[in-house]
Amino acid sequence: xxxxxxxxxxxxxxxxxxxxxxxxxxxxxxxxxxxxxxxxxxxxxxxxxxxxxxxxxxxxxxxxxxxxxxxx
Numbered sequence: 196x197x198x199x200x201x202x203x204x205x206x207x208x209x210x211x212x213x214x215x216x217x218x219x220x221x222x223x224x225x226x227x228x229x230x231x232x233x234x235x236x237x238x239x240x241x242x243x244x245x246x247x248x249x250x251x252x253x254x255x256x257x258x259x260x261x262x263x264x265x266x267x
Contacts, residue, residue: 203242203246205243205246208239208242208243209243211235211239212236212239212240212243215232215233215235215236215239216236218232219232219233
């Protein structure tokens with residue numbers, strides 16, 4: 196979950212996921228570390244998905260509000 200909505204950043208989270216992928220692909224991590232990093236990456240992906248879903252919902256609501264405005 197997102198620890199603090201104010202401190203959380205989508206781009207930084209994506210960067211973290213990419214760094215984890217690079218670590219795993221490097222082959223330098225022990226198997227236990229690969230599993231741990233995989234869990235972190237999945238959590239980060241869920242945070243991103245939740246953020247994007249909220250954004251999409253807000254955009255859809257804004258579009259609905261625009262559609263409900265009378266034509267002038």
